[in-house]
Amino acid sequence: MIRKKNIIVSFLLAMVAFILVGCKTSIPSVQETKQDMVGKSYYNKYGEYKISSIKEIQTFNITEKEVNKQERSYIILGDIVLNKEFINIKDKIRISYKYIPEQGWKIQNIQSVDDNLIKLKLEKLLQEKDIKKLLEGSYLEYNNADRYITWGIKKEDEIKKLIIKDRKTNKEEMKDDISIELISKNDTEELNADINLKCSFNVYENKWNIDSIKMTKAEKKLLSGVGNNTIKNMLVYKSIPNYIQNIEYGDSWDYYWDIDNEKEIKKINIIEQNTDLNGYTDNVKAEIELEKENIRVKGIINLAFKYDESHGWKLEKIDTPKPFSFTLLKDMTNDIDTIKKDVVGNKFMYQGGFWGNYWIIEEGEIQNIQINKKTPFYYGNTIVLLTHLELKGSSETILGDVYIEYSLNSKTNTWELKGITKVNNFEKK
CATH class of the missing domain: 3.10.450 (Nuclear Transport Factor 2; Chain: A,)
Structure with a gap:
């Protein structure tokens, strides 16, 4: 019993030593923290920013840190400067770590501490290749007293030439007014145009948007017929x-x-x-x-x-x-045996008009059945069969042409006979 207690005490002492010493000595360094942030999302009032690589972290300095030994958690407060594609983000962040057995320290959350401390700076302006991407899907109009020209850019590769002629940039408001020269081609036409673009950077979506687009000069040339x-x-x-x-x-x-x-x-x-x-x-x-x-x-x-x-x-x-x-795609018109079986019991007018003569097809009366034409309706969900029939009743034999209509039941995906209609009056044989 005493030996068992000693084992338990030794185990507890080892755990305490691990918490007091292991946690303290194995917490991530600044460089390790920067590496741990790669692939994680950082949230501030403007939205979510995924840290794609360690190169995006221009600077990172730890200002405060706190270890919770009982919960095996570690909190860092630090100043960070991030370089994204177009903007520079300066902020104070809070990083929450948790110790996971057999895995080590893992980041649980990265959050901005104070929205008022966030500073954004426009670092990179739109280049020709960026403007091409923005223009994809655009619809352009040129309208003056005697000419009206429209042009749609469906794909980026339809832009054969794009040159920035002039621009006025407001980095504080993150706006860029750009004048460009554009040559675009589709299958049959070519457009030569001067265009003014008003662009703004949306910090919530972390991307540039075109606010307005105007063609100030446009010439269209017909290259070929339709393709x-x-x-x-x-x-x-x-x-x-x-x-x-x-x-x-x-x-x-x-x-x-x-x-x-x-x-x-x-x-x-x-x-x-x-x-x-x-x-x-x-x-x-x-x-x-x-x-x-x-x-x-x-x-x-x-x-x-x-x-x-x-x-x-x-x-x-x-x-x-x-x-x-x-x-x-689902057919039954070649199955004569099924059609013969389906028409049995059906009533149709074989002579006359409104007060004409009717015939109910009984088992064994069909002497001859021949499909001469198939006509689809409603995109193949109804099929009308021009059919020659010869019927032998108890007292007479008649022959003539009828339309046999089938419809495809959408629920059961099976063909159902809807009716039989004479083409002309039947003759007696």
Whole structure:
């Protein structure tokens, strides 16, 4: 028993020695603290600043420190100067350490001590490469008495030349008014312009923003007719007429394909092109593949474009010389046995009008069934089958053509027969 107590006492003394001596002698040095801060986020009233490398820490001096031996924690108060990409941050910070067994001292938090002590200084101005990035996604307008020019910069690499001609910088207010000369090209045009930019540094987001942009001089030059990318962009929110053959079934708008986004356009390829740069026209014959919901289609479209300096190329007309070929992503139209089974029990008018004659298809009455044409509607979620039927009843045999309509149930993902409609009056055999 005495021996057991001695072991416990020795263990407790060792732990106390570790806390009193180990913690005191192993707390991080200034250099180790700087290294520990790398990869951590530092918070002040302007937001979060991640310390990416030790080079960003220009200076760091410890002014106070406190060790809590019981909680194995260590708090440092210090003065820090951080160099971020564009600004210099001077602040007093509080660093909270915690001792983790088998890992050592680990930073738990870095926080600004007093918002009033924070000092920010603009260290670096926007360079040409920085302005290029800022201009990505910009929409430019030039408007004077007799000319109106617009230009969109979708990607940074569309800017072929950018020169800073003049600037007025207010480092205290972190604002920069810049005059630039710009040359930008897209697939078909080139813009030469003088532009005034008003920029400000957002300390909360730690980045430059363009507050206003104005073209003071602009010249546009037409380089070529439309390309595949231009066509693809212009087809969005347009309708392709008569992409399926009209069978006088359903509403006329059922025969239009409305392109809602570029993802629907799986392929576009120019086959023939007649461009008149002097007359500002371009007529294109192109092969196109579209996919939406339950259908993929392929066909030829004729496109007529007109150019004007204000807005560039504009799509004025879309024509389909013949219906597109199509593939249903989920198909059942080749399963004749299932169709024969589905029509049994269905009632349809085979002669006459409103007060016509009706036939209920019974088991064994189908002598012949032949699908002659398949027409998709609602992007392949409905399929209408032009079908030749020969039915033998107890007293007569009739034959004729019907439309058999199927719809794809979105919940069960199965095809359901919706109805049978005669094309013309049936004949008796």
